[in-house]
């Protein structure tokens with residue numbers, strides 16, 4: 001089943017059940033505490049927290065998402081993209097647990113001839129919060145699931161809140177058993193690769209206070225109006241229904257792998273390391289396309305830094321596959337071809353999108369040339385003194401002045417059989433962060449006497465603060 005059809009069935013199912021179809025919000029998060037839209041619920045936060053009355057009792061959407069915290073997983077697990085689409089249904093004080101479970105079960109196991117996804121009910125496992133007997137009972141009643149396929153988990157895995165006092169509640173997740181060839185039996189608490197999480201149902205029913213961490217909070221009482229927030233990973237359902245191994249091999253992504261394989265003359269499936277690189281390329285090129293499409297441009301800070309990192313990692317992965325020529329003019333149009341049916345603006349806006357991407361590749365190629373010379377010198381010096389660890393200072397300089405992401409330096413070092421003094425690198429980064437903070441404080445306290453000096457400084461080189469931003473973002477999550 002094509003991804004487009006999976007999308008259509010999702011929206012049709014919920015529209016037929018009284019939900020208003022709401023278009024995707026942009027990837028730039030409408031909620032100012034987040035860099036990116038990381039889940040389908042983000043545009044609905046004011047309604048879910050009760051700050052604003054919801055315009056509809058029920059809504060459904062296919063939301064574009066970016067999760068930078070999953071970047072290291074890309075290509076290594078079968079299920080993590082930096083860009084993905086989260087399909088959701090939402091109830092604002094309308095139906096609750098029973099409705100959410102019934103709707104999800106119907107769509108997941110409903111026959112394909114009747115508009116469902118047609119998963120074998122015998123392959124479905126669920127988790128519930130350890131104290132949520134109500135949800136467990138409903139799974140027995142509605143889906144007829146046996147007790148052993150309803151697994152209980154603690155707050156760490158099955159409780160949702162915003163990280164602040166306010167609404168929260170237990171969640172229940174739906175998993176599909178991919179079969180014994182993917183890992184040991186025993187359900188998702190034993191193996192999350194064989195048992196693939198496809199859908200998270202969040203039941204917002206309590207008012208929380210004293211929220212100190214994911215697991216440390218106090219329940220004050222029940223919310224006057226209880227909400228449902230769900231998120232289904234569209235790419236995950238796609239790779240199950242397209243009978244491929246992972247989310248990078250679905251119809252919306254695989255053509256980029258195929259083209260990368262052709263360009264590099266490396267057969268996909270022949271070498272694990274190369275396969276991971278091709279998946280990274282396909283994922284990152286798609287994420288970059290979608291980010292630029294939504295107005296992000298490469299820079300040294302915040303969102304722009306994330307984009308820069310994704311583009312540079314794509315170019316770099318292609319280099320590791322042996323391709324020295326420009327790669328984005330080859331790969332970006334392929335990704336556009338996969339995505340434009342769902343996002344027609346990619347086609348009309350492609351001239352702008354592609355020139356942003358290609359200019360970044362050109363800048364990176366120049367940077368790589370100069371940075372690689374610095375790197376080679378440092379490697380020479382390290383070897384000459386019989387050491388095997390590159391100084392943290394070199395990594396810092398490459399990062400700060402030449403825009404080398406640290407993972408690039410680590411990768412290049414490891415190709416030379418060397419490691420990097422990461423402790424020292426982090427210390428220098430921290431030092432720079434402190435300097436930036438002190439600068440910001442001075443700026444705040446600054447008088448007109450310092451204004452001219454400040455103006456001068458601000459035209460100087462911008463320090464890379466991308467890591468600070470990335471860390472802030474993952475803290476918010």
Ligand code: ATP
Nearest residue numbers: 067070079080081084197198199200231232233236
């Ligand atoms: P996982 O445990 O696999 O990392 P998650 O528990 O972090 O997933 P949720 O926050 O519950 O994911 O998001 C809801 C749904 O969105 C998930 O059930 C999954 O189907 C999908 N999803 C989450 N992260 C990704 C990702 N990086 N790429 C693709 N789909 C994702």
Ligand code: MG
Nearest residue numbers: 067069070080
């Ligand atoms: Mg996750």
Ligand code: MG
Nearest residue numbers: 157173192197
């Ligand atoms: Mg999970």
Ligand code: MG
Nearest residue numbers: 173197199200
């Ligand atoms: Mg989850």
